[in-house]
Amino acid sequence: MTVPAPARLAIIAGSGGLPAALVASLAERPLICAPEGFAPAGLDVDQTFRVERLALFLHWLEDQGVTEVAFAGAVQRPRLDPSLFDPATATMVPRLLAAMGQGDDATLREVLAIFEEAGFALRGVADLAPALVPGPGVYAGGVTAQDETDAARAAAIVQALGAVDVGQGCVVAGGLCLAVEALPGTDAMLGFVAQIPASLRPARGLFYKAPKPAQDRRIDLPTLGVQTLRHAAAAGLGGVVWQAGGVICLDLPAMQQEADALGLTLWAR
Structure with a gap:
């Protein structure tokens, strides 16, 4: 044989x-x-x-x-x-x-x-490497009722964007969409949010990330890391949320430590 x-x-x-x-x-x-x-x-x-x-x-x-x-x-x-x-x-x-x-x-x-x-x-x-793609859970901070509302709104936006192959992320605060991810990428989007005057945006808010609805998950899964958290905090956001099982976290323990230091919520929804 x-x-x-x-x-x-x-x-x-x-x-x-x-x-x-x-x-x-x-x-x-x-x-x-x-x-x-x-x-x-x-x-x-x-x-x-x-x-x-x-x-x-x-x-x-x-x-x-x-x-x-x-x-x-x-x-x-x-x-x-x-x-x-x-x-x-x-x-x-x-x-x-x-x-x-x-x-x-x-x-x-x-x-x-x-x-x-x-x-x-x-x-x-x-x-x-399944450990790089965390399952559902709150990994740092706590989830408020407003976070739940904003996350649901963000998930609907990202699903709509993904259906036309545009992006994998957006920022929502108080039910308002502050920015969506397009060709320039996540860092550029968060940099834009950081420049929005406080008078034009609700406090806190969150950055949400998820794969596109019809995406082949063997390639180009969204990725989060410590640097993403720093950009989110610099943009005045209160949390980073992602679709559980659909987003790569490069170093989840380091992300948890950084989120605690920055006062951010980490939530695999």
Whole structure:
């Protein structure tokens, strides 16, 4: 009887701390690969690749015995150089461009499809390291009746935004939406909220984060960390709330300690 070879995992790593947090949660070190220009923090990269040479990179993964792939970290849309396309990758360009025209979620789904068609099994962060995706609970502070109302309002807003592939977060205070997350990202949104005059906004309020309704949760789950809490506090907010089981917390103990120091509520709703 032939014994199947053990699965070998490769992480397609973007920038930020998530790839390192994921690797630290695994029993064995995977192969670390990164798109050019998006090196992960705190990790040595085994292979850098360009999107224009994606087909060649997929063949390289196969040659290394890779059978499973996980995506972790932040990657912005690359500027493609047509002169660098190899013939096989060039055939993928029309489908990628069509997906990019529909939004980030559609683009990521197409990328996943290309990797699956190449024979790789896709693993999500929640599957590989469930401790990074906390379940329901109040992890710091307390939840007020106004928090419950604001969180319900925020969840409805994020669901509506996600349905048209816009964003994964918003800020609500006293039932009013102060800002929504778009292409510039979470930090830019919280920076905008910090500049809203106190006369135009209710006190306290919260930042809410959740995946898009139809999102493939094997890629691009929302991520929170200590720095997010600091930005939320600087914006005058009283809490950070997220959809339980749908958001990555890079270091929950450190987030709890920081939330206590800042007087913030942490709630996986």
